[in-house]
Amino acid sequence: MRIVVLGGYGDMGQGVVQDLVAHTDAEVVIADYRAEGAKAFAAQLRGKATAAFVDANDPASLAPVLQGADVAVGAIGPFYRYAPKMATAAVKAGLNYVDICDDYGPIQQLFALDELAKAAGVTLITGLGWTPGITNLMCRLGASRLGTVDEIKVSWAGGAQDSQGLAVVMHVFYAVTGNVPTYKDGQWIEVPAGSGKEPVDFGGALGTVNVFHCGHPEPMTVPRYINARTVSLKGALTPEWNNTLADLFVKLGLTATPQRIETLSKIIHKVEHILGAGGIPYSGARVDVIGQKDRQRRTYTYRTVDKMKRLTGIPAAVGAWMLAQGQVNAKGVYAPEGCLQPEPFFAELAKRGIKIEEMVI
Numbered sequence: 001m002r003i004v005v006l007g008g009y010g011d012m013g014q015g016v017v018q019d020l021v022a023h024t025d026a027e028v029v030i031a032d033y034r035a036e037g038a039k040a041f042a043a044q045l046r047g048k049a050t051a052a053f054v055d056a057n058d059p060a061s062l063a064p065v066l067q068g069a070d071v072a073v074g075a076i077g078p079f080y081r082y083a084p085k086m087a088t089a090a091v092k093a094g095l096n097y098v099d100i101c102d103d104y105g106p107i108q109q110l111f112a113l114d115e116l117a118k119a120a121g122v123t124l125i126t127g128l129g130w131t132p133g134i135t136n137l138m139c140r141l142g143a144s145r146l147g148t149v150d151e152i153k154v155s156w157a158g159g160a161q162d163s164q165g166l167a168v169v170m171h172v173f174y175a176v177t178g179n180v181p182t183y184k185d186g187q188w189i190e191v192p193a194g195s196g197k198e199p200v201d202f203g204g205a206l207g208t209v210n211v212f213h214c215g216h217p218e219p220m221t222v223p224r225y226i227n228a229r230t231v232s233l234k235g236a237l238t239p240e241w242n243n244t245l246a247d248l249f250v251k252l253g254l255t256a257t258p259q260r261i262e263t264l265s266k267i268i269h270k271v272e273h274i275l276g277a278g279g280i281p282y283s284g285a286r287v288d289v290i291g292q293k294d295r296q297r298r299t300y301t302y303r304t305v306d307k308m309k310r311l312t313g314i315p316a317a318v319g320a321w322m323l324a325q326g327q328v329n330a331k332g333v334y335a336p337e338g339c340l341q342p343e344p345f346f347a348e349l350a351k352r353g354i355k356i357e358e359m360v361i
Contacts, residue, residue, distance in 0.1 A: 001324040002069045004029040006054060006062070006086050007076035009038040011165030012100060012129070015313020016073050016320070017041070019352065021048045024321045031065045056082045062089035071324045073316055074099030077167025080174055081258070084109040087124055087333075094120050096323040100129035100316050102171060104181055104215045114333040124333045125340070128319040130311035131156040131235070132217045133336055134304060134349070135285050138356070139222050139231075141342035142289025142300035145360075149228040149291040154218045155200045156235040157209040160242050161281040162308040169265040172237065173255040176246050180215035183223045183231040194247055196234060202284035203357065204305030209284075211236045212243075221335035228291075239279040283308040299361040306354050318348045 003020060007013040008030035020028050028049040032038040038051035055061045056076045062085070066072055072095045074086035079101040087110055090097035101110070110126045117124045127133055135154050143149045158172075179190035197212040211234035222231045236243050249255055254264045284305035291298060304311070319340070322328055330339040346356045 001025075001071070002027045002029065003071045003073065003320050003324060004031050004052075004065055004069045005073045005075060006031050006056065006065075007074070008032055009034050009041050010075055010077070011163055011168060012077075012309060012312045013075035014041065015309035016075055016100075016316045017045070017049060017313075019314045019317035020320065021045050023317070023352070024324075026321065026324060029065065029069070056085050059085055059089060062086070063093060066090065066093040066095055069093070069095055071095060071320045072097045073320050074101065075316065077165070078170040078174065079103040080105040083126070087113055087126065091117050091120055091122055091124065094122060096123045096328075098125040098128050098316055098319040098323060100133065100312055101126050102129060102132060102216060103174060104217050104220055105174070107217050107220045111333050118332045121331055123323055123328050123331055123339070125319055125323075125328070125336060126333065127217050127221065128315050128336045129313075130283065130308065130315070131285050132221065133315045134311060134356070135218055135287050136222060136335055136337040137340060137342040137345055138285070138287035138302035139218070139226060139289060140337040141346075142287060142302060143226045143228070143291075144342075145300050146289065146291035146293050146298060149226060149289060151230040151290045152222060152226070152228050152232070153288040153290070154216075154222075154231070154233045155202070155211050155286045156284065157200075157202050157206050157211065157238055158235065158283045158308060159238050159279050159281050161279040162283050166265060166269045169268050170261055172246065173249065173261045173265060175215040175235070177250050177255040177261070180213060181219050182213060182233065183219045183228075186229055188220070188223075194250070196232075198234070200234070200286055202286050202305055203303045204284060205280050205282045206238065206284045206305050209236050209238060210240060217335070222337060224335065225338045282306065283311060285311070301359040301361065303357045303359075304354060310352070310354060314349060314352050314354060315345075318345065
């Protein structure tokens with residue numbers, strides 16, 4: 001099996017490549033515009049991966065790299081810019097595809113590929129990383145434990161000291177700017193990013209973090225598959241002063257356009273080691289699924305804390321290998337909660353040391 005990881009030399013893409021090399025016998029292609037770095041990374045893997053040049057700004061450069069592959073993984077960020085380009089190229093190449101898209105902006109474009117994907121006999125899974133990804137499957141597992149679901153609360157905390165990618169910085173500014181989607185009382189609405197602050201206990205090394213509304217795909221995809229009245233997404237960075245600084249940048253208008261986000265992010269990326277100073281180099285996710293079971297109110301809570309690269313890269317690698325092995329029968333475009341079973345998927349994560357904690361109230 002040949003699996004192409006688009007953006008495989010990136011901060012999160014490396015996590016995908018490393019897991020595929022360690023846990024499968026796939027022929028892995030590290031496709032990246034940083035050709036020399038990709039080659040050096042491939043050399044470290046001692047013949048278990050090869051490198052190829054690709055530039056997502058030039059869709060024509062994607063086709064030759066995807067030709068002859070069995071599965072593609074999309075890990076080129078920021079996803080508000082590149083997710084539709086990668087997914088479209090995969091569908092045109094007739095490849096099963098999974099990405100780690102964590103931006104809400106491209107979701108409608110990605111689902112608009114559904115008919116093309118079905119016609120091509122392709123399975124396209126978007127958002128199979130940490131959040132979205134693990135969080136979506138937590139939602140599905142909790143919902144399966146209940147008779148009716150009233151509310152789903154998705155939360156994440158990302159360590160500024162836990163990532164080094166420019167695309168991650170761009171994603172954060174995109175997510176905390178303007179109004180963002182949420183799902184409340186049976187309808188999609190928009191709320192101001194940064195609103196609704198509340199403390200959430202992630203356990204593990206993170207403990208309690210103050211989170212707030214920000215832009216992510218979960219409120220846009222979970223209600224497609226789970227009948228819940230409300231689905232919200234809140235997140236935050238650690239240390240907490242990073243959120244205060246980001247809010248200041250937003251208020252100053254420095255994130256008002258994609259170009260401004262890129263300019264600011266390049267500056268911030270150069271001093272990222274300072275922004276993470278004093279922080280905890282771990283990230284986490286928590287999902288609370290609230291509803292009724294046997295006429296009694298129940299809350300199923302799921303938590304996990306680990307390194308961001310592992311939380312993001314490993315789920316995408318597991319999903320890619322499942323697609324390569326023909327273990328996902330659904331054709332078309334799906335979010336993870338629409339086509340994957342949580343328990344066997346979490347069992348694969350557990351084999352790699354990622355533990356999902358379940359609590360019932």
